[in-house]
Amino acid sequence: MILKRIKLDIQMVGETNCYIIQDEKTKETMVIDPGEEIDKITEMLDTLHANVKYIVLTHCHGDHISGVNKLKEKYGGKILIHIEDEPGLRDPMINLSDYIGLGAISLEADSRLNDNDLIHIGDIEFKVIHTPGHTKGGICLYIEKEKILFSGDTIFRGTWGRTDLPTGSFEDIIKSITDKIMTLPEETIVYPGHRKINYDKRRRTNIFRIKTKRILVSFT
Numbered sequence: 001m002i003l004k005r006i007k008l009d010i011q012m013v014g015e016t017n018c019y020i021i022q023d024e025k026t027k028e029t030m031v032i033d034p035g036e037e038i039d040k041i042t043e044m045l046d047t048l049h050a051n052v053k054y055i056v057l058t059h060c061h062g063d064h065i066s067g068v069n070k071l072k073e074k075y076g077g078k079i080l081i082h083i084e085d086e087p088g089l090r091d092p093m094i095n096l097s098d099y100i101g102l103g104a105i106s107l108e109a110d111s112r113l114n115d116n117d118l119i120h121i122g123d124i125e126f127k128v129i130h131t132p133g134h135t136k137g138g139i140c141l142y143i144e145k146e147k148i149l150f151s152g153d154t155i156f157r158g159t160w161g162r163t164d165l166p167t168g169s170f171e172d173i174i175k176s177i178t179d180k181i182m183t184l185p186e187e188t189i190v191y192p193g194h195r196k197i198n199y200d201k202r203r204r205t206n207i208f209r210i211k212t213k214r215i216l217v218s219f220t
């Protein structure tokens with residue numbers, strides 16, 4: 001398995017992570033969250049002689065989807081998103097593309113995902129874990145064999161995603177993290193939608209303490 005992290009610089013948002021995963025034998029490739037700076041992504045795909053099978057979106061926000069059309073035009077591939085975030089793909093008021101300075105983006109998905117769906121590229125199997133909270137239809141993708149989790153904007157190193165945007169819910173994100181992420185094996189490596197990769201389970205457990213501390217500070 002080849003795994004590449006492409007750091008994209010997106011205006012008003014900062015750095016967003018796009019991931020490219022390839023099955024070496026078949027060259028079948030998945031691109032997760034292609035935001036801006038599409039040239040960086042295409043350069044890597046060309047180097048890998050990629051056969052793009054899927055473009056998977058962890059959620060509908062503009063900084064994760066703005067490169068999708070250009071990518072699909074050049075390489076093909078099916079656009080997949082969770083069924084509850086699919087309406088947001090078509091609605092710039094929900095995907096916030098205009099708000100974050102990317103121009104109004106409206107996209108059509110090829111297929112809609114549900115919790116526990118399995119996606120395959122070559123021998124690599126990804127399990128869809130529905131983790132509402134940052135958005136209603138946010139997902140994580142889990143490769144059980146490798147103990148790797150792509151967490152989108154549900155969880156970052158030391159904290160979690162915003163819940164004050166359209167369709168977000170604080171209660172839901174805490175439930176998603178507690179029930180579906182903390183229950184994964186201790187050695188799971190988390191590849192988030194922003195910031196650095198998290199190799200350390202203690203940091204994931206600590207996010208609750210960190211957040212509580214921050215809230216306490218802001219009230220004093």
Ligand SMILES: [Zn+2]
Nearest residue numbers: 059061134153
């Ligand atoms: Zn987001």
